[in-house]
Amino acid sequence: MKNVKNCDETKSGPLLRVVDLTTWFPVKRGFFSKTAAYVRAVDGVSLEIHCGETLGLVGESGCGKTTLGRTILGLEKTTKGDILLDGYSMSQLTPKEMNLLRQRVQVIFQDPMSSLNPRMTVIDIITEGLVQFKKIEVSKVAHANRLLAEVGLSEDALYRFPHEFSGGQRQRIAIARAISLRPELVICDEAVSALDVSIQAQVVNLLKSLQERYHLSLLFISHDLSVVSNIADRTAVMYLGRIVEAGNTADIVRAPLHPYTKALIAAVPVPGVSRRDRVLLKGEIPSSLSPPPGCPFHPRCPEVMPVCSQQEPVAKRVDGREVACHLH
Template identity: 50%
Template sequence: MDTPILPAVSPLLDVINLKKHYQVAGRDGNRTLRAVDGISLKVARGETLSLVGESGCGKSTTGKCLIRLSDPTEGRILLEGKDLAHMNSNELRAMRKRMQFIFQDPFSSMNPRMRVRDIVGEPLRNFGYSRADIRERVAALLARVSLRSDAADKYPHEFSGGQRQRIVIARALALDPTLIVCDEPVSALDVSVQAQVINLLMDLQRDLGLTYVFISHDLSVVRHISHRVAVMYLGKIVETASRDVLFKNPAHPYTRALLASVPSARAGERGPVQILKGEIPSPLSPPSGCAFRTRCPMAQERCAQETPAPRQLSDGHEVACHFA
């Protein structure tokens, strides 16, 4: 496996105490669902930071907040030093060129009645490009993602899942963004097609200097594409480290459980598959103290009374655990 070269640390994205809460009506009045509950992270220019965790932990909500597809409840989102969280609609429109989103299901994110040339060219039309420029740009984008030129005249249903994801990637590249949030972009694809799309994303990053926030629950994919990894649990980030450090020496018991649950094809590389016990608690009524304590084999009385603050271990490794 090739190791991505970690770029020089120059924060492109700086997220500070990001929260996304929803008010949910119930018999006893409104309750607060804490989908994202005070996370902070930095993403260097040209880096891939992966967000991992079980379904329902807040990964996708975080990704949508990062580029204001969903408005945060609280916090700051600094992209190239500009705070997206507090921009009005006109300011935000001007920043749309700098950031894009790739959805999990490419078919549902495209209008089935539009031809590919119109789908890929739509961002360009929205920003006033001429027809000639759009036609030339669409042809270049389709070639960039290894689709034939005649793909421009076809409809989404005429393509395979992997080809549709290439179309969505081409559309995301149309306005030359610096940041792309990828939300489970290969989870619906066959393994061989997954590898092709992941390699395409890595090639594009190398050639265009792109920065990715990559959301996934598939740790084998994360291990291949990431520079750094942030592990989320119940709306909080519990561990952040470089890819190699996290996979070789996970510090948080939740991270260790996630990694231990991944079967290995190499004999003797990992012990028997471990199943993480218990259900993830409801974000409507999270446990006191450490949210993971109800499933943690290391839990002690302190864990119920005190929420662990993130602390530095070494070499940029950060973990929120009293006993890591």
């Protein structure tokens, strides 16, 4: 099979650049549906993903991971900030250009049972994008068989329905659909979270081999740092709509700087890392309707200082990574 390289490796800039991105959801109240408040799901996020790279995005439930992914996909409206693909701002694209972008950025969700149409056969599911964008060259069956082989499924899957497959196989179908248009970026939102650990490893390995073959960039969203540490080159840690620490995954796992990252790592067994300085998180993530003033983590932080409740920390470069914490 031809080794198609999507990204131009000679390009110096990142494939995706998110700049100070904010996605707020209005909460309407009363007879006239006045906006009473905003859910600050994503609150000033900046990040970059380079060609062929996997960026892991971790954080507790409700911290805004899915909303960030959906905003990049154009499924949620940007409140403020910008998203640039290959240096082109998505906010300035014409509908035709936006359509082209839809081919370049694809998504795999957690639950293939709800993301795959139960009334469609596998052949129709995985070639839907190819048909829509008029990319069928020889025959739909030939394309579908090639895609099935790439994700490790046999040809007898073609005319079967999603409910006839196991969870892991269904996720392979979702992956076949996601790669059908040869995208450059795939957003994997909790793509392996619903699977058994052994199946998780198989699907992660499949994603890694497809990434190598097609030079894909991945945004790998998960609440599970041990899974992210297995696949991501770099990791961004999200808390209450903001990135609190970002850098090389190995550095972050070995020597976390932000107290929130320390607590996340203490909570999960990461292969090869033994932790004596266990930090346990108190309480729950506060509501994104009224985030605490200053550092959003300060009410739960074991290393809290007076400044933390008064001043929001700005991200600084420390030990080769970005960290937003007054301790650094």
